Amino acid sequence: MTLALDGGAPVRAKPWPSWPPPLDPAQRALVTEVLESGRWGASQGGEVGSRFVTALAGMAGVPYGVGVANATLGLFAALRGLGVGPGDEVIVPAYTFVASAASVILAGATPVIVDVDPSDLHLAAGAVEAAVTGRTAAIMPVHLAGSPADLDALAAVAVRHGLRIVEDAAQAHGATYRGRPVGGLGDAGVFSFQSSKAMTAGEGGAVVCRDESAYEAIWSVCNLGRTRGGRWYDHPELGWNLRMTELQAALLLPWLDRLEAEIERREAFCAALDLDGLPVSAVPRPPGTTRDSRHLLMLRLDPGVDKQRVLTAMAAEGVPLSAGYPPLGALPALAEQGLTRAGECPAAEQAARSVVWLTQPMLMADPVEAVDVTAAFRKVLG
Incomplete structure (x- = not known):
């Protein structure tokens, strides 16, 4: 059979499905509702964003979520909210997207690149253990391609050395590890809603976590250093405006149902x-x-x-x-x-x-x- 490269007929001429797919009726209705409300930003009193991050956190099995502009900033916010910064090291896998390391640098810490398991290409606990130093503050397992990293083994390393775990779940919406949803297995988990992802608003991300104090700190990082319930122009800590918009949330909330x-x-x-x-x-x-x-x-x-x-x-x-x-x-x-x-x-x-x-x-x-x-x-x- 002659290859298409050599002048033969290709196996397939039909295009593959486009991505993102067309809006479904629920998305169209919610986007229209937000557009007509005029409350497009997260700081304008809209409720769609809070509904979305609460539902997403529930999917991950944890009570707290913070919507962000993209997952790179989400990883940065998670690290900073968990106390990771200058002088610290964060272990990241050698086979991953650049954002895993870039977020660590953005937080002022140093990524330590560790080789992956030669079979499944995820971080392996033995290699992580060997890379731990006195400066190591966190491990960033990546749930590569949508399959969960071996979190129990990595958590054992983290417990032995007093390390934080920030899950890069950018590709793993809905994945489960030993029956437990990813994103909620470490100290914080980060999802991406960039154009190629399983749920997308073109851009966007979210941080989810179990601990209330971690949530408060991550929320503050994403909201210019404010405290929840505090006065609008009080900024006790240094922070950034990393918020997701209501329009992004309106595209994403109905997606959880499908x-x-x-x-x-x-x-x-x-x-x-x-x-x-x-x-x-x-x-x-x-x-x-x-x-x-x-x-x-x-x-x-x-x-x-x-x-x-x-x-x-x-x-x-x-x-x-x-x-x-x-x-x-x-x-x-x-x-x-x-x-x-x-x-x-x-x-x-x-x-x-x-x-x-x-x-x-x-x-x-x-x-x-x-x-x-x-x-x-x-x-x-x-």
């Missing part, structure tokens, strides 16, 4: 793939995963397979793949900061060479359309 069905749809698409006998396989989920939100399906190419050729050939067949992350420590902007790496990061480097992603728009197609992905892989790799 999130579970969308997770099930993505899971069904992944289950329908048939890659048996091919030099590619799904990256396994970490121990303890009871629900993967399937923001991405990470696939690992066998040794010797040319990743760039696969990316180019699959795109020509109408099945575009993402190349995924480079190793975090290799990014020039971070390397210039003189960041600490806890040894070499061969697992992250190998992932950059061999791992490709099926992204969320594709996974939101009808599961019967997974046959196109299977056919394209068989054509390119068979």
Whole structure:
């Protein structure tokens, strides 16, 4: 069978679903209500934002939530609210988005880049333990691709050393670990609502937490140092305006009602793939995963397979793949900061060479359309 790259017919000419999807009726009604109210900002007395963060926190199994402009600022606010700042170190995984490290730098602390588990590509407790120093203040596990990091093992390390845990749950809306929802398992959890995410308002984020004092501190960071219930122009602490708008919340609140069905749809698409006998396989989920939100399906190419050729050939067949992350420590902007790496990061480097992603728009197609992905892989790799 002739590859599309060589002039053959592509496996698929039909476009994949667009993302974000069109507004549903509940979103349209709530957005219209907020627009017509004139109360578009979080400081104008609107109630949609507070309803949303309360509902999101409930989904994460905790009582408190703070809406923010984006998840990078959410991670920053969580760190600062938990007392992490200049002179501190925060352990972050070597295979993650740049924002995980950038938020630490924004908080005045130093990211310590630790290699990931070579199988599931998440932070592993043993590597974290080895990276702890007298300056370590927090661990930032990333629930990569929608699958939870092994939180119990990481929490044991945190307890032994008196460390905070800030969960980067940007890709993991609705995921569960040993039956417990992510975001509420550490000292704070942060979700993203950027355009590519499972719930999106174009931009936006939220911090959720269990402890009231942590909530008060994080809320203050996001509200220019005010205290809840205090006078408007009193600013006992230094803070920033990091608030989510009412319009963002109006897009997101109705989404909570359909999130579970969308997770099930993505899971069904992944289950329908048939890659048996091919030099590619799904990256396994970490121990303890009871629900993967399937923001991405990470696939690992066998040794010797040319990743760039696969990316180019699959795109020509109408099945575009993402190349995924480079190793975090290799990014020039971070390397210039003189960041600490806890040894070499061969697992992250190998992932950059061999791992490709099926992204969320594709996974939101009808599961019967997974046959196109299977056919394209068989054509390119068979």
